[in-house]
Amino acid sequence: LPEDRKQPIHISADQAIRDDKQGYTVYQGKVQMSQGSLKITAGKVTVYHQVEEADRIVAEGSPAHLQQRPGPDKGLVHARANIIEYYKAEERVMLRRNASLEQDGSRVAGESIEYFIAKQLIKADSDSASEAGSENTKRVQVVIPASTLEQEDDSGSADRQ
Amino acid sequence: MQKTVLQLLLAIAALLAAGLYWTPGADPSADPAVMKRQMALAQTYLEETRSWEYSDSGELSQILEAQRAEFFKRRNVSELEQPRFYSHDGNDRSWSASAEWGRYRHAAGILNLQDSVVLHNDQTGGTLESAAMTLNVNNNTARSKVPVTITQGDSNIRADGMVADLNRERIVMSPNVESIYVQAQP
Numbered sequence: 404l405p406e407d408r409k410q411p412i413h414i415s416a417d418q419a420i421r422d423d424k425q426g427y428t429v430y431q432g433k434v435q436m437s438q439g440s441l442k443i444t445a446g447k448v449t450v451y452h453q454v455e456e457a458d459r460i461v462a463e464g465s466p467a468h469l470q471q472r473p474g475p476d477k478g479l480v481h482a483r484a485n486i487i488e489y490y491k492a493e494e495r496v497m498l499r500r501n502a503s504l505e506q507d508g509s510r511v512a513g514e515s516i517e518y519f520i521a522k523q524l525i526k527a528d529s530d531s532a533s534e535a536g537s538e539n540t541k542r543v544q545v546v547i548p549a550s551t552l553e554q555e556d557d558s559g560s561a562d563r564q
Numbered sequence: 565m566q567k568t569v570l571q572l573l574l575a576i577a578a579l580l581a582a583g584l585y586w587t588p589g590a591d592p593s594a595d596p597a598v599m600k601r602q603m604a605l606a607q608t609y610l611e612e613t614r615s616w617e618y619s620d621s622g623e624l625s626q627i628l629e630a631q632r633a634e635f636f637k638r639r640n641v642s643e644l645e646q647p648r649f650y651s652h653d654g655n656d657r658s659w660s661a662s663a664e665w666g667r668y669r670h671a672a673g674i675l676n677l678q679d680s681v682v683l684h685n686d687q688t689g690g691t692l693e694s695a696a697m698t699l700n701v702n703n704n705t706a707r708s709k710v711p712v713t714i715t716q717g718d719s720n721i722r723a724d725g726m727v728a729d730l731n732r733e734r735i736v737m738s739p740n741v742e743s744i745y746v747q748a749q750p
Contacts, residue, residue, distance in 0.1 A: 408747065409747055410747070411744050411745060411746045411747065412744070412745040412747070413742075413743070413744055414741075414742070414743045414744075414745075415741060415742050415743075416741045417738060417739055417740075417741065418723075418736065418737065418738035418739065418741060419721055419723060419736075419737045419738070419741040419743065420734065420735070420736050420737075421714065421721065421734070421735045421737065422732075422733065422734045423685055423687065423688045423690060423733035423734070423735075424732065424733045424734070428721070428743075430741060430743075432738075450745065452716075452719075452745070491747075
């Protein structure tokens with residue numbers, strides 16, 4: 404939700420390692436993080452904190468899972484990846500390795516996905532490291548359910564009348 | 565002849581019996597009751613005390629203060645009221661610890677702190693609070709086996725125990741970690 408980023412961040416875990424010199428705290432063991440409607444579950448979460456405010460959060464898991472409700476009338480967004488980087492100040496989420504993002508039946512998958520929460524914008528990339536055309540290139544895959552297409556057609560023809 | 569031998573034996577027996585009960589000039593501490601009383605008594609009492617310690621290169625490394633200190637020679641232990649401990653790691657980084665009560669084991673360099681224990685990182689301003697903590701002042705480490713809370717501004721982390729390496733400013737908290745990061749409002 405738009406006001407998510409003003410909410411306090413709650414984290415629970417089995418263990419936390421706070422390194423004041425390096426300026427981060429690593430949470431390990433069944434880590435659950437929440438900030439308003441945004442929720443992350445992972446094996447490990449690292450919070451980079453400049454003085455007090457946490458600005459960058461990295462979640463790692465197999466996979467790590469992020470869920471959020473972008474708007475009061477919008478369906479939940481589910482994002483999964485081995486590495487999820489959440490840039491709170493920019494309201495931007497970076498999904499890396501085995502990345503996928505779903506909402507209301509639509510699904511995007513690729514090697515990395517960039518999700519701009521406020522603009523509701525998604526940018527997906529394939530595995531640029533592997534050679535083009537080789538079998539194990541992970542290309543971007545998009546699935547949009549027919550029902551969503553029909554809704555867009557109806558609203559499109561209603562506009563034309 | 566027999567009579568004199570008998571008298572001699574009697575005299576020796578009497579001497580032995582007397583020796584059992586009366587040992588003039590012997591060490592009173594041999595008597596358990598006296599020893600127990602001595603153990604309970606401090607040998608030295610100090611009020612508003614402060615001790616400084618310097619490194620081999622002459623830099624201030626530690627300060628130990630107390631409202632009152634009672635030193636027990638036999639146990640080589642000081643019981644402290646309102647202890648405060650400052651440590652400087654020589655790279656201009658320092659931290660301090662305070663509590664209601666403390667017990668300092670001189671030989672081991674172990675400072676047990678009890679009640680309203682606060683550990684303060686002077687660099688970040690972060691504080692760690694607990695009910696009990698054991699400080700090893702020789703290698704600047706600390707340990708708590710009871711709930712601890714780290715506070716930094718409005719944010720905090722809580723857990724049921726911790727181990728801290730204060731030179732590296734690194735604290736491992738576990739188990740049952742719960743933390744809250746409050747976002748600064750624009």
